[in-house]
Amino acid sequence: MAVIADAVAPRPGRKRLDRLVTGVLSHLVLAIFALIVVYPVAWMVFASLKDQTDLLGNIWGLPRSWAWRNYGDAWRTAGLGRALANSIFVSLATVVLVVAIAAPAGYALAKFRLRYATAIFLVFVLTMQAPVPVIPLYVLLVRLHMTDSYVGYILPLAAGGLPLAVFVFRAFFLTIPRELEEAAVVDGSTRLGAFLRVVMPVSTPAVATVAILQFLAAWNEYFLALILIRSPELRTLPLAIQVFFFDWGRTDWGPIFAALSVGSIPMIVVYVLMQRRFVQGLTAGAVKG
Amino acid sequence: MASYLWVLPALGLYALFTLVPLASGVWLALLRWDGIAPAEFVGLQNFERMLRDERLASALWHNVQYALGTVAGKIVLSLGLALLLHRSLRGRAVYRTALFLPVVMSFVVVGILWTWIYNDDFGLVNNLLRSVGLGGLAQDWLGDTRVALWALIAVDIWKWYGFHMVIFLAGLQTIPTELYEAARLDGASRWRQLTSITLPLLRPVMLVNVTLSLLGAMNVFDIPYVMTEGGPANSTNVVALHVYLQAFKFNRLGYGSALSYAIFLLITVIALVQLRLLSRNTAEY
Numbered sequence: 149m150a151v152i153a154d155a156v157a158p159r160p161g162r163k164r165l166d167r168l169v170t171g172v173l174s175h176l177v178l179a180i181f182a183l184i185v186v187y188p189v190a191w192m193v194f195a196s197l198k199d200q201t202d203l204l205g206n207i208w209g210l211p212r213s214w215a216w217r218n219y220g221d222a223w224r225t226a227g228l229g230r231a232l233a234n235s236i237f238v239s240l241a242t243v244v245l246v247v248a249i250a251a252p253a254g255y256a257l258a259k260f261r262l263r264y265a266t267a268i269f270l271v272f273v274l275t276m277q278a279p280v281p282v283i284p285l286y287v288l289l290v291r292l293h294m295t296d297s298y299v300g301y302i303l304p305l306a307a308g309g310l311p312l313a314v315f316v317f318r319a320f321f322l323t324i325p326r327e328l329e330e331a332a333v334v335d336g337s338t339r340l341g342a343f344l345r346v347v348m349p350v351s352t353p354a355v356a357t358v359a360i361l362q363f364l365a366a367w368n369e370y371f372l373a374l375i376l377i378r379s380p381e382l383r384t385l386p387l388a389i390q391v392f393f394f395d396w397g398r399t400d401w402g403p404i405f406a407a408l409s410v411g412s413i414p415m416i417v418v419y420v421l422m423q424r425r426f427v428q429g430l431t432a433g434a435v436k437g
Numbered sequence: 438m439a440s441y442l443w444v445l446p447a448l449g450l451y452a453l454f455t456l457v458p459l460a461s462g463v464w465l466a467l468l469r470w471d472g473i474a475p476a477e478f479v480g481l482q483n484f485e486r487m488l489r490d491e492r493l494a495s496a497l498w499h500n501v502q503y504a505l506g507t508v509a510g511k512i513v514l515s516l517g518l519a520l521l522l523h524r525s526l527r528g529r530a531v532y533r534t535a536l537f538l539p540v541v542m543s544f545v546v547v548g549i550l551w552t553w554i555y556n557d558d559f560g561l562v563n564n565l566l567r568s569v570g571l572g573g574l575a576q577d578w579l580g581d582t583r584v585a586l587w588a589l590i591a592v593d594i595w596k597w598y599g600f601h602m603v604i605f606l607a608g609l610q611t612i613p614t615e616l617y618e619a620a621r622l623d624g625a626s627r628w629r630q631l632t633s634i635t636l637p638l639l640r641p642v643m644l645v646n647v648t649l650s651l652l653g654a655m656n657v658f659d660i661p662y663v664m665t666e667g668g669p670a671n672s673t674n675v676v677a678l679h680v681y682l683q684a685f686k687f688n689r690l691g692y693g694s695a696l697s698y699a700i701f702l703l704i705t706v707i708a709l710v711q712l713r714l715l716s717r718n719t720a721e722y
Contacts, residue, residue, distance in 0.1 A: 174521040175528070181518055182535040185599060189538060191561065192550050204559050249446040256443035268444055275455065277708075279656050279701065283684050283694045284458035284465050290472070307454035310447055368543035370659055375685060386545040390663055393549050401553060412546045419541045423534050430540060431603050 193413070196405035203401055218406040225396065226407050230381055231388035238302055238384055239366040245306045246313045246362045247355055254317025255343060259329070269318065272311040280308055286375055296378040304376075305366055312433055313358045320354035321347070357429040360422075364430070367415060385411045466695035471688040483695035493696070495671060496679045499586055503675065504654035506590035507597075511650045512643070514594065515601035520635070522602070523609045533606075536599030544596070544659035551592045552664050555579050579665055582672035589660050589673055593653070601646045608642030609635070648708065655704045676700050 195203060196218055197211040206212060222228055257265050285304055286295070294300030324347060332342035348355075370386040377383060383391065389407045396404065419426050466483055470476035487493055522532055539547060554561045555578035563575035578588040612635065620630050636643075658677035661667055667674035667682075680700070684693025 174524065178518065178521055178528075178532050181514070181598075182532050185538055185595065186535050188550060188554060188561070188595075189542070195553075207559060207561070207564050249450065252443040253447035256440060260440045260443070262440055262444070268448060271448075271456070272451070275459065277652065278455075278459065279697070279704075281455070281458040281462045281697065283680075283690055283697060284462035285454065286684075287465065287472070287690065288454075288458055288461070303450065304454040307450050310451045310455075314447060364541060368541075368545075370543060370545050375681075386543045389549065390545050393663070404549065404553075408546045408550055412542045415541045416538065419538070420534070423537070426541065427533065427537055427603055430600070431607060 189412075189416070192405055193409050196402065196409040198402060198405075200400070200402060215402055218402040219410070221400075222392070222403040222406040222410065225403065226388050226392035227380060227383065228385075228388060228407060228410050231383050231385045232410065234382060235367055235385040238298065238305070239363050241298075241302050242306045242309065242366045243359050243362045245302070246309050247358055250310055250313035250358065251317050251348065251351070251355070252343065254314045254319075255321050255347065257314070258318045258321035259326075269314075272314050276311040276315070280304070280372065282372065282375055289376065295376055296382060298382065301373065301376050301382075304372060305369060306362075309362045309365055312361060316358050316361075316433070317351075317354050320351060324350070356425055357432060360426055360429040361433045364415070462694045462698060465691055466698050468691040468694075469689075470691045472690050473688075476691070479691070483692045484699065486692060487696065487699060492671065492674065492679055493676070496674045496676045499673065499675050500655055500657070502586060503590055503593075503657060504651055506587060507593045507654045508647060508650045510590065510594040511598055511601050512646060514598045515646065516605050516639075518598070519602045519605035519609060520631075523606060533599075533603060536602055538599065539596040540600045542596070545663055547592060547596055548660050548663035551595075552579065555588055580669055582670050585665055585669060586673050589664060592660055592664070593657070597650065597653075601650070604642055604646055605639065608639050612638045644712070647711065651707070651711065652704065655700070655707070 194209075194211055197214050197216065198206065199213040199215040199217075202211055202213045202215070256262060257269050262268070289295045289300050289304070292300070294303075328346055328350070329339075329342045332346040333339065337345065368386060369384070370390065373384050373387040374390075377387060380388075380391075389411050392407055393404055467478060467480060468476040469479045469482070518536065522529055553559075557563060557575075557577040557580070560578075562578065563572075566572060566575045576584065579585050616634050616638075617630055620634060625633070656677055657675055658681065661673045661675050661678055662681070665673045667678050676696075680693050680696045683689045683696060
């Protein structure tokens with residue numbers, strides 16, 4: 149066998165050169181496509197610090213003017229401070245709500261002998277891919293007098309994230325050995341006590357995945373906000389930025405880029421700090437087993 | 438019974454805000470209702486009306502083009518990059534972090550950013566083309582009815598190719614390296630290894646990637662709404678935008694509801710057909 153392989157293989161010198169050339173070429177292609185992704189984002193931040201002449205005359209370079217004024221303008225005109233606070237509040241509230249109710253549900257579906265466990269699980273899984281029924285949802289919220297309120301936005305947003313969260317928690321709890329809870333129950337804990345004191349503390353990976361998926365979904369959510377939120381003081385960042393863009397965008401671009409930066413830099417920083425968890429959580433969330 | 442209390446909050450919230458609307462939408466689809474005056478029961482009239490809705494027909498056609506463009510673009514790019522990245526170990530983490538970046542940005546931010554990147558006079562695209570001597574290709578990307586839709590498709594691909602690449606990478610890592618060693622011993626070329634080992638074994642992740650991008654394309658709303666509002670001359674009007682305008686601009690809640698149901702059924706059928714096509718003779722090893 150070895151003789152045949154040697155005869156097929158090209159001479160060693162040529163082979164090394166081939167490998168070097170393909171290596172350099174792959175890095176070149178990868179670098180170009182990475183640059184296509186990263187450069188516009190970096191450019192957005194540069195542009196947020198350019199004044200109008202700089203923006204139109206110095207398209208590719210770093211800002212010459214350092215127009216911090218753009219941020220002040222965007223902050224005041226678009227109500228970004230309020231929108232930032234709203235986005236943080238709404239995103240955190242949906243994360244807490246989803247973890248608090250999806251974790252016990254996923255646990256019960258994984259560990260209890262429930263007669264309808266499969267049926268309940270199927271309800272979540274089968275409707276997971278269905279688009280949000282916005283029109284009847286809107287009608288329902290009007291009936292409940294809940295449009296244009298935090299609650300009326302947070303609850304549907306959390307509901308939308310539930311199937312995936314239940315799915316992730318159930319899959320995780322299935323991997324936890326039964327002895328763990330049994331030991332706690334023997335020590336005199338109730339089932340709830342065992343869940344809270346023994347199971348949840350070892351479930352950080354599942355909580356992190358669900359929290360990242362839900363926070364990101366809520367932070368970037370736009371369509372429901374557009375339909376459900378009317379009052380300027382309730383706008384989340386994506387909605388506030390879009391309204392600001394439609395009202396001011398075609399004339400004054402510096403503040404627009406400042407608003408875009410405020411809307412995306414916090415998330416980018418968190419992503420870069422926790423990128424391994426982000427990439428794993430988001431792709432696991434998409435693949436769903 | 439007490440055990441069901443563990444499931445009840447999740448099931449209750451989900452039922453109220455997803456399952457109930459999903460069901461009540463069927464009733465809504467049979468009404469003529471502006472949300473204020475008393476509703477009138479019209480039977481299947483809303484569905485008949487769809488057949489005469491020319492805007493709907495053109496919007497559907499735009500979704501089909503959008504789906505073809507984004508699915509093809511995302512799959513080819515992400516698979517190619519995954520294959521390159523799978524082999525080159527050095528700098529893999531850096532490339533992955535960079536390429537995945539737009540996933541964490543909202544479509545509103547991405548859409549507005551690209552509106553400027555496509556700007557006729559000061560945008561990056563046209564300036565790049567002019568500076569490399571291809572000024573003849575420079576144009577008003579979002580203002581021309583023939584190219585606007587494809588300009589939006591490019592933005593969608595830009596946001597997601599790193600994401601699909603990571604999924605392909607995960608798939609590539611599950612392929613046993615012995616298969617390639619055996620193939621090399623048999624004298625199989627690189628191309629032959631790709632078509633006989635890599636691609637057949639990537640079928641499951643291929644299925645995931647195609648399904649995700651297809652669903653995304655059929656439901657797309659944010660990009661055309663923010664960047665072009667469906668224009669110029671309706672050339673980027675898509676179904677979700679049409680539904681939104683019918684329901685919330687023209688207050689036709691019944692017709693909008695009927696539309697979303699019809700589209701939902703259509704997507705389900707497409708997804709099922711595609712699932713059958715792609716999952717047929719899945720490779721085993």
